[in-house]
Amino acid sequence: MDMLTVLPSNFGYAIFTYLYSWIMLGYLAVKVGGARKKFDVKYPTMYSDTHQVFNCIQRAHQNTLEVYAQWLVFQTIAALVYPLSAAVLGAIWVTSRFSYAWGYYTGDPSKRMYGAYGYIGFFGVIFLSISVALQLIGVY
Numbered sequence: 001m002d003m004l005t006v007l008p009s010n011f012g013y014a015i016f017t018y019l020y021s022w023i024m025l026g027y028l029a030v031k032v033g034g035a036r037k038k039f040d041v042k043y044p045t046m047y048s049d050t051h052q053v054f055n056c057i058q059r060a061h062q063n064t065l066e067v068y069a070q071w072l073v074f075q076t077i078a079a080l081v082y083p084l085s086a087a088v089l090g091a092i093w094v095t096s097r098f099s100y101a102w103g104y105y106t107g108d109p110s111k112r113m114y115g116a117y118g119y120i121g122f123f124g125v126i127f128l129s130i131s132v133a134l135q136l137i138g139v140y
Helices: 011-039 052-081 083-104 109-115 118-136
Strands: none
Touching: 011 052, 011 083, 052 083, 052 109, 052 118, 083 109, 083 118
């Protein structure tokens, strides 16, 4: 069975969303690495007792990783039936993680809320996944 015949024709858009998320994660990781050097926080230390800005940079990356696996699952389920909608919602979520991080990087944790619009993308793919599940069990 050929994968190109199994996946929906617009699934390629979802794949580009995954690639975009990979770029975002790499960017956040590089920022943490640079902050480690700048603030002299050695591995394996996760947080600094003296540099709040380092902690904010670290948390922006860590929080993204904490929800990334869940997002991937829901993004994939949604994209199997609603590839274009899932790609748009996924792009919103990924873009919001940049906004979240840039707000956090200021050293003021409340500014991480600049990325709050990402909940549109995150909950959107969850709702689409619920729709897929309901269709599979024959509810509608």
